[in-house]
Each structure stands twice: as C-alpha cells, then as structure tokens.
Amino acid sequence: MAQRLDARDPDFPQAFADLLAAKREVSEDVDQAVRAIIEDVVARGDEAVIDYTRRFDALDLTADSLRVSEAEIDAAERQCSKETLEALALAKERIEVYHRAQRPQDSMTTDAVGVTLGWRWTAIESVGLYVPGGLASYPSSVLMNAVPAKVAGVPRIAMVVPTPRGETNPLVLAAARLAGVDEIFRVGGAQAVAALAYGTATIRPVAKITGPGNAYVAAAKRRVFGQVGIDMIAGPSEVLIMADRHGNADWIAADLLAQAEHDPAAQSILVTDSPELADAVEKAVERQLTTLPKAEIAGASWRDYGAIILVERLTQAIPLVDRLAPEHLEIETGNAEELARLVRNAGSIFLGSHTPEAIGDYVGGPNHVLPTARSARFSSGLGVLDFMKRTSILKCDADALRVLGPAAIALGRSEGLEAHARSVAIRLNM
Amino acid sequence: MAQRLDARDPDFPQAFADLLAAKREVSEDVDQAVRAIIEDVVARGDEAVIDYTRRFDALDLTADSLRVSEAEIDAAERQCSKETLEALALAKERIEVYHRAQRPQDSMTTDAVGVTLGWRWTAIESVGLYVPGGLASYPSSVLMNAVPAKVAGVPRIAMVVPTPRGETNPLVLAAARLAGVDEIFRVGGAQAVAALAYGTATIRPVAKITGPGNAYVAAAKRRVFGQVGIDMIAGPSEVLIMADRHGNADWIAADLLAQAEHDPAAQSILVTDSPELADAVEKAVERQLTTLPKAEIAGASWRDYGAIILVERLTQAIPLVDRLAPEHLEIETGNAEELARLVRNAGSIFLGSHTPEAIGDYVGGPNHVLPTARSARFSSGLGVLDFMKRTSILKCDADALRVLGPAAIALGRSEGLEAHARSVAIRLNM
CATH class of the missing domain: 3.40.50.1980 (Nitrogenase molybdenum iron protein domain)
Structure with missing residues (x-):
C-alpha cells in the first residue's frame, strides 16, 4: 500500500518535503574500479576490451569478432515476429516525424551598424549509443536514441551492447538497423564507454555518448565527460x-x-x-x-x-x-x-x-x-538538439568596427586586458 | 617563440596529434576539500557560509550582510566612469538583441491519426550565477550569463561573487543591475555553490548554476550536478x-x-x-x-x-x-x-x-x-536554450488510441513489460 498524504493536514508540508527528499537510488561506489578499467582500455585498446568482456560477460572475442556482422543482423531480423517488426517500423516512423520538427534554424542577419551576425547548427560528427544487455535491453530505447541522432544528421552512429554469454536480443539488432545505426559492437560496461571515448584499433572514438546503463556505465560516462559529450545520467x-x-x-x-x-x-x-x-x-x-x-x-x-x-x-x-x-x-x-x-x-x-x-x-x-x-x-528530454551544436558567427567591416570598437576598447581596459583593447585599436589606428 | 609545424613534413601527423593531446590544465585534486565544504553548508547553512568566507576571503559577515544592498549597488555605479557604463549599456543592448532571436518556438499539431502532439519551452525557475572575484572578475561575463537568462524569462537570477577583504569590483555590480540580476551575495568558492544548490536561511536554492570559477568552484559544480543543473566546465x-x-x-x-x-x-x-x-x-x-x-x-x-x-x-x-x-x-x-x-x-x-x-x-x-x-x-556556447527546458506533450483521443494501441501493446510485450501493455489494452477492452 502506498503512502497517503492530505494537503489539508497540518503536517503536510513536512510530509511532502520528505517525499521530495526520498533517495530512491543506492549509489554504488564503483568509481575506482571504473577508473582502472578506463585507464587499461586507453593503454591496451582492443586487448583490454576483450579481456574485460571475457571476465564480465563470459564471452570470448577477438578483434575480428568485436563487431556484429551484417549477416548476424540479417539472422536476428528473421528471428523477430512480423507483428513486432511492423510495430517497430510504426514507432520509428512516428519518432522520426516528431523529431524532424525539432531541427533548429540557422540565423544570419546584418544589423543597422553593418555587423553581420548569427549562428549555424551542425551535427555532431560521431555518436556512440550505449544499449544495456539482458533484461533492460529495450529496442524502443535504440530508436529513441538513434532516430534523433539520424534526424540531426550525425554521419556516424556506433552502438555498443553487451551480450553476456553471447546472448543477443534480436529485436535490438533489428531496431538498430531500422534506425540507421552504422556499427554495432558486442561489448558493454565501462570498457565499452572507454573504447567509445578514447578509441581502440577496432572501435573508432566518437564525440558524444548517449544511452542508459548500470552504475558502472554511469560512472564511466561521468568520468569520460570532457573527452566526449554525454547525455543525462538516468x-x-x-x-x-x-x-x-x-x-x-x-x-x-x-x-x-x-x-x-x-x-x-x-x-x-x-x-x-x-x-x-x-x-x-x-x-x-x-x-x-x-x-x-x-x-x-x-x-x-x-x-x-x-x-x-x-x-x-x-x-x-x-x-x-x-x-x-x-x-x-x-x-x-x-x-x-x-x-x-x-x-x-x-x-x-x-x-x-x-x-x-x-x-x-x-x-x-x-x-x-x-x-x-x-x-x-532544469533539463529536457532527449532530442535533435542533443546531437547538434551551434557555432556563432560574427563579421564586422571597417565601418562597423569603427562604431563598435571604442566600446570594446573601453571594456577591455576596464577589465585590465590591454591586449584585447590593442587588437581593436590597432585596426582603427588608435 | 611558439612551435612551428609544417603539414608537408613526414612527422606532421604525430606533431599535430601531440599538439591536440597537450594538457593545458593542471587539475588540482580539491575534491575531498570541496565535499567537506558542501556537507558543512548543507548541515549548517548561513553559519557555515559565513565561517568559510571569514577563512578564505578574510571577511566578517553576518546573515544580514551576506546580501549586497541596493545602496551599495548605487554607490558602485557612481564609482564607474560614464564612458565605461555607456560601453556596458551598448554591450548589454547588443547581447540582448542577439539572444532574443534564439528564443525557441513551441510546437503543437494534430496528425492524420488524430494524435495531438508537440512541445512547450519554459524558463528555468531560478538560476544562480557564479562570478569570480579578484582579477578574473569580469563585468562582461556578468552580462553574458545574465542577459540570456533574462531573455529566456528566468524569474529569479541570484548572483554570488566573492569579495576578498571586502574588495568589490564596482563594474561587476553595475553590470549585474544593468542585466537584471535580482539578488547579489558577497560569497564565493565551493561554499557559495553549495548555498545556491541546497539553499540556506538567507540564500534560497536555485535550479541551475552557471558561470566560471577556479578549481574549487569547478569541483563544487561537478559535485552538485543532479541536485541542480550546471553549465559547462570552462x-x-x-x-x-x-x-x-x-x-x-x-x-x-x-x-x-x-x-x-x-x-x-x-x-x-x-x-x-x-x-x-x-x-x-x-x-x-x-x-x-x-x-x-x-x-x-x-x-x-x-x-x-x-x-x-x-x-x-x-x-x-x-x-x-x-x-x-x-x-x-x-x-x-x-x-x-x-x-x-x-x-x-x-x-x-x-x-x-x-x-x-x-x-x-x-x-x-x-x-x-x-x-x-x-x-x-559536441557542445555549443551559452545561449537562451541553456536557461529553458522543453516539455513534450501528447494527447490521444479514443480513436487515435485504437490506431496506435496495438503496436504499443506488441512492443510492451516484446520487452517483457506486461503492465505497459495492459495500461493500453484496458482502455481498448482488449
């Protein structure tokens, strides 16, 4: 039976505050273990990834078998029922239409002073998608991560999914192909996150990693943040x-x-x-x-x-x-x-x-x-903007610089940044 | 003299890779110190903030003097030269115009199936702005953080700025008023970040913290992330x-x-x-x-x-x-x-x-x-979107649910989530 609260009770404010403060997650302290795994993958690459996969997933791989082959994806698709594949296709279509409307606009204008300014959105060059193995291996999550990346125009989407004892969820592979994932690697855990962030001989590095995972994956994502972008921690x-x-x-x-x-x-x-x-x-x-x-x-x-x-x-x-x-x-x-x-x-x-x-x-x-x-x-659901970034653009001609320059010089000097001021003044012969 | 690289040299790829890999930041390990400060502020509130300010900023405060008064901001403005204030006003005006164009559009449509769907953007309810003290105390950074927040429609902007030995940069206070900052507190460091994240009797908590700072501030921002949103680590x-x-x-x-x-x-x-x-x-x-x-x-x-x-x-x-x-x-x-x-x-x-x-x-x-x-x-400069978040909206009527329901049921069952399937089926008498 769930707890009952009544807003008319005098003790409601405290009861509600307690509800808000309830810690629902046991945070496992796996940070030291994760740090060692990442360092090892940076040092030994594929070899380290293969070792950890043997240890944690009871699976013997070689550099050649890290990647899931097209033939294996074909076979996985044949294992899926027609009804489920059709449901997946409907989901993909609807997710795509919704997210297409999220594509942002570029902007470029010239103002009264003669300054041309605006911004341009570009897709992130490569994205890694983490998909959990076992029970939490959801084909719907593959679509929810890969489709917005594809709509954003990401040229390369690499997916990692652990396959303990070689067990794969065929629907996950089918969803990955449907969504346009370019590469699939059968590895997981902190070792997969490290491989995506730093690259190995077989797994090229990506610029951003998204997707949910267990405590090890979450800790690894926090740790590689900066080297690559990450999405939220779910x-x-x-x-x-x-x-x-x-x-x-x-x-x-x-x-x-x-x-x-x-x-x-x-x-x-x-x-x-x-x-x-x-x-x-x-x-x-x-x-x-x-x-x-x-x-x-x-x-x-x-x-x-x-x-x-x-x-x-x-x-x-x-x-x-x-x-x-x-x-x-x-x-x-x-x-x-x-x-x-x-x-x-x-x-x-x-x-x-x-x-x-x-x-x-x-x-x-x-x-x-x-x-x-x-x-x-303070944050939003995953969307197309998570797979793009904005570059601001500014252009002054000589006249515009004459109008804006003196204020920039004044502010540069007020902040004690004389070289800033001079980089403007030198162009104005000031 | 800077280093010279020539793309025609056979060793250029390695030299360029070395340039890319150069670590330009000494990462100080201040995490344990910061953790203790945050826990202390959570436990003792104002009292802890006042203690750390005495210790690190050589400044004696009381709960009443934590906040910078309107009279002090008036006095600060009078200390600034007219030329600099005018330059600041020009900067604010131009930043505001540029960022206004970044305000995102809401979307709401009804599709052929009869599903009404889209999204709505809302401003973050409160934002904390960290401004470094001393030499790196830049009025221009106050504008660059506060103006986009204001354009986004953030109802409450609280600023913290350390004032070692009571020394304030008058232009920083003038810029804060110009940009529409609602509250200014003369505290800094991890203790200020903790106060903004968890709140004290005097400093109400915010939902997101932005702005640059030293190693302590950066470590504190990383640590309170989740409790509140943060911007990038600069x-x-x-x-x-x-x-x-x-x-x-x-x-x-x-x-x-x-x-x-x-x-x-x-x-x-x-x-x-x-x-x-x-x-x-x-x-x-x-x-x-x-x-x-x-x-x-x-x-x-x-x-x-x-x-x-x-x-x-x-x-x-x-x-x-x-x-x-x-x-x-x-x-x-x-x-x-x-x-x-x-x-x-x-x-x-x-x-x-x-x-x-x-x-x-x-x-x-x-x-x-x-x-x-x-x-x-993988990321963009600060902008209006950093001070807003998007809520997705979905509405089916009975007919639309009849069209989409079976696919949702199929996918729910394929993922082993029977209660998901039933929550749809029960509405379709299936």
Whole structure:
C-alpha cells in the first residue's frame, strides 16, 4: 500500500518535503574500479576490451569478432515476429516525424551598424549509443536514441551492447538497423564507454555518448565527460497522475503499475481532489497486482515509493507538481490542457484519459528518454538538439568596427586586458 | 617563440596529434576539500557560509550582510566612469538583441491519426550565477550569463561573487543591475555553490548554476550536478587564426596576444599557407610583447602552447580545425565565408580582417561563454536554450488510441513489460 498524504493536514508540508527528499537510488561506489578499467582500455585498446568482456560477460572475442556482422543482423531480423517488426517500423516512423520538427534554424542577419551576425547548427560528427544487455535491453530505447541522432544528421552512429554469454536480443539488432545505426559492437560496461571515448584499433572514438546503463556505465560516462559529450545520467522512472472524480480508477491503476514494473525504485504518484477516486485506485492497484507478471517489482515500488496525495482543488496541486518535476505527468481531467498550461516542470505531459504513458514509451512520437529525479526543473528530454551544436558567427567591416570598437576598447581596459583593447585599436589606428 | 609545424613534413601527423593531446590544465585534486565544504553548508547553512568566507576571503559577515544592498549597488555605479557604463549599456543592448532571436518556438499539431502532439519551452525557475572575484572578475561575463537568462524569462537570477577583504569590483555590480540580476551575495568558492544548490536561511536554492570559477568552484559544480543543473566546465581560452598572404601580420599578432594574455595556459594558433606571413607574425608577436602590460602571461602562453602551422592550401587546414575544434576561430582571408562553411567544429567564427575576437568578447552580440578544450565537437556556447527546458506533450483521443494501441501493446510485450501493455489494452477492452 502506498503512502497517503492530505494537503489539508497540518503536517503536510513536512510530509511532502520528505517525499521530495526520498533517495530512491543506492549509489554504488564503483568509481575506482571504473577508473582502472578506463585507464587499461586507453593503454591496451582492443586487448583490454576483450579481456574485460571475457571476465564480465563470459564471452570470448577477438578483434575480428568485436563487431556484429551484417549477416548476424540479417539472422536476428528473421528471428523477430512480423507483428513486432511492423510495430517497430510504426514507432520509428512516428519518432522520426516528431523529431524532424525539432531541427533548429540557422540565423544570419546584418544589423543597422553593418555587423553581420548569427549562428549555424551542425551535427555532431560521431555518436556512440550505449544499449544495456539482458533484461533492460529495450529496442524502443535504440530508436529513441538513434532516430534523433539520424534526424540531426550525425554521419556516424556506433552502438555498443553487451551480450553476456553471447546472448543477443534480436529485436535490438533489428531496431538498430531500422534506425540507421552504422556499427554495432558486442561489448558493454565501462570498457565499452572507454573504447567509445578514447578509441581502440577496432572501435573508432566518437564525440558524444548517449544511452542508459548500470552504475558502472554511469560512472564511466561521468568520468569520460570532457573527452566526449554525454547525455543525462538516468535515474529510476517516475509518473505523476493528476485526476478528478471522473477518472477511471482501473485505467489510472494500470498506469501507476506500468511505471512501477520498471524498477523497485520507480515512483508512481496519484494526485486527486476526490477521496473516492483515491480509495478506488488503491483497491484497483491491489487487484491488478495479483495477476501481473512483475508483481514483485511493481508491488515493492508502489509500497516503498508510491503515494496518493489528496488536495482540495487540482489547481492547488500545480506547485506540488512543479516541485516534484515528474519525468511523466498524466492529466486525466476534463480541463487537462488548462491545467497543463499552468505546469512549469515536467519532462513530458500526457493529456486526457486516452493517453496512457505507455503510448509515449513506444509509438507516440515524442522521446521517452526524459529527465528523472526532479531534473525536469532544469533539463529536457532527449532530442535533435542533443546531437547538434551551434557555432556563432560574427563579421564586422571597417565601418562597423569603427562604431563598435571604442566600446570594446573601453571594456577591455576596464577589465585590465590591454591586449584585447590593442587588437581593436590597432585596426582603427588608435 | 611558439612551435612551428609544417603539414608537408613526414612527422606532421604525430606533431599535430601531440599538439591536440597537450594538457593545458593542471587539475588540482580539491575534491575531498570541496565535499567537506558542501556537507558543512548543507548541515549548517548561513553559519557555515559565513565561517568559510571569514577563512578564505578574510571577511566578517553576518546573515544580514551576506546580501549586497541596493545602496551599495548605487554607490558602485557612481564609482564607474560614464564612458565605461555607456560601453556596458551598448554591450548589454547588443547581447540582448542577439539572444532574443534564439528564443525557441513551441510546437503543437494534430496528425492524420488524430494524435495531438508537440512541445512547450519554459524558463528555468531560478538560476544562480557564479562570478569570480579578484582579477578574473569580469563585468562582461556578468552580462553574458545574465542577459540570456533574462531573455529566456528566468524569474529569479541570484548572483554570488566573492569579495576578498571586502574588495568589490564596482563594474561587476553595475553590470549585474544593468542585466537584471535580482539578488547579489558577497560569497564565493565551493561554499557559495553549495548555498545556491541546497539553499540556506538567507540564500534560497536555485535550479541551475552557471558561470566560471577556479578549481574549487569547478569541483563544487561537478559535485552538485543532479541536485541542480550546471553549465559547462570552462577551460583555458583558445584562438585559432586562419590567414593567407594578404593577412596583416600586426593585426594577427595582436589577436594572438589578446588570447594569450588571459592565462599562461591559453592557446593561440596561426594556420597559414604563407611562409612569409608566418615569419612576419612571429616577429610582430615578439615586438608587441615588449610593450604589453601582461607580457609575462602572454609570453608564457605563446611560448608553451602557441603554434604556427604551415599548410599548402588553406582548405587543407579544415580537417585540422575540426580536430582542434577551437573555442574561437578567426578567418582572415578574402574567401572567409566560403572557408567557414566547410568548418564543422568551432565555438565561434570571426570573419574577415576587421573582426578581432575581442569584439566578440564585449559588444558583438554573440555569447563569449564558449566551449573550450575541443568540446566544440559536441557542445555549443551559452545561449537562451541553456536557461529553458522543453516539455513534450501528447494527447490521444479514443480513436487515435485504437490506431496506435496495438503496436504499443506488441512492443510492451516484446520487452517483457506486461503492465505497459495492459495500461493500453484496458482502455481498448482488449
């Protein structure tokens, strides 16, 4: 049973603050181990990658077999059901259309002073995509990372995916081909991150690494940051559902459990102004749990981190939503758009009762890689901009420099930077 | 004297690789000290901040005097010369106009299936701006950080600036007021970063911290990342100048030295197809150094990290530029636009011989906070987007869910996420 909070209780502010502060992640201290692995890969390249793969994945590779061959991808595709491949193709198509609209505009203007200025966006030259092995090996995540990179125009996408004892998820390979991944290497862990960041004889280095992973992968990404770019560090998934008395308790319970089944540290929260709905959802969760394959995980998440918050009016919930800054926000009310407009902090918003969050995980079109752990206060979901960068451009002619130069000289001197001032003055014969 | 490289030499690839790999930063290991300071500020709040300020800045404060008063800012403004204040106002105006054009568009469409989808950009709710004290206390940097935040619509901008022994740079306070900074606190170091990230009784927490600082500040920013957002970690500044035989050796030398005077670890590189220009620039640098106030710093930078690279044709230099990914790229040739179009990796490009980089530092309009240490391969200069975040929005009606639902169910099941599949199926009576 999840905890219950009531905004009318005098101790609510403290209870809500405790909910906000709850640490849902056990941070393993793997930093020293990861540091040694990275240094070893830098020093010994392929050989080190092969050694760690033998040790951690129980898999014997050679430099020649690090890369997954086209024939293997063909074979993987043949293993996938037609229905699933078609679903994957629909997802890819919709993700692509959504992200195409995110492509940024270049700008170039000449102002009244005669200065030509603006910027130009360019794709990152090469991107590495980390895909976890085993249970968390999701073909949908391959699409969500690779499609925006492709839409951005990234010329080279290299993917790494561990295949413990040689076990591969055929759908992951099929998704990679569908999304236009250029190279796939069957390695994982900190050694794969190090190989992507620094390069080996077989795995050429990339400029940025994206994709989720375990504690070792996260620590390795933090450590190679600077050498390459990285995306956000993903935490356990979250959903917050706002609903009024018209909400369908069974549907809402199903959505809370869809989040909870990801991870015992996932978090599902219902905020409602209806005590009746609160009770009905609670009962429905318990009922649905009895037949759920992942009942143990989902039950633990709901028990340890789930919450039902009762408010007098749903508009009162907006400041609470903004403080929680949920990764996923479902608004299942008649005035969903209206409430959504009031929200500042959320990774993704799902409007109305026919938009379960799972639609967004697969075929909605928006990205499912979203900010967790309250980071929607300051960051966005993955998108095309994460695979591009902007170069600013400035051009003065002699006249424009005459207009702007004196102010630059004054500011340079005020900051004690005489060479700055002189680089302008010398062109003005000052 | 800077090093000379010639692209026609057989050992050029290795020499260029060495230039790329040169470590220009001594990374001080201050992480343990910083960790203790942050924990102390979390535990003791204002009291800890006041203690560290006494110890590191030789300044006695109380909770009441942490914040700089309006009267003090008035007094600071009166200390500034009219000429400098006017230059600052011109800079602010031009930075504002440039960044206004960066404001992103929201998007909301309904597709053929009947799915309404898009995204909305919102400003980050509060931002902390770190401004270094002492010599590196630049009013121009206050503008470059605060103006984009203001243009983004950030409702609250809090600035911290250490004032060792109470010494304040009046222009920094004037720039803060001009740019619309809401609160200024006279504290710095890891203790200021901790206060902004976690909040104290006097300093309310922010959602993101930007701005440059010393090793302690950089380590503190890395450590609070996650609790709050941070901008890039800035390294020593760099310029790469491409010039042909028409280049003015004195002007180019002045630009190389303007970069070099920042820091002994700054880097200035000239790439040219003209051996005569190479020689002339080298002589001009030595000549100009003799009268430069910061000759010691600039001379050390030029000697230790400066380089002149000779190529046969300037188009051959483009792949070298992309590998160096310079923070600042000046192209002083007749066909500057043409060459610029070929470049993928640069923080900022300055076109033609009348656009010294110093113009961009102050009054050009583009931001002067730019990616260093080759990070222009994967990141952009500071801009309005750094102070906003994007929320994706999705809405299905019953019909749209009927179209998309089956694919979501298939993919959910293929990933072993039955509760995901059920959250869709339950709405379709499947």
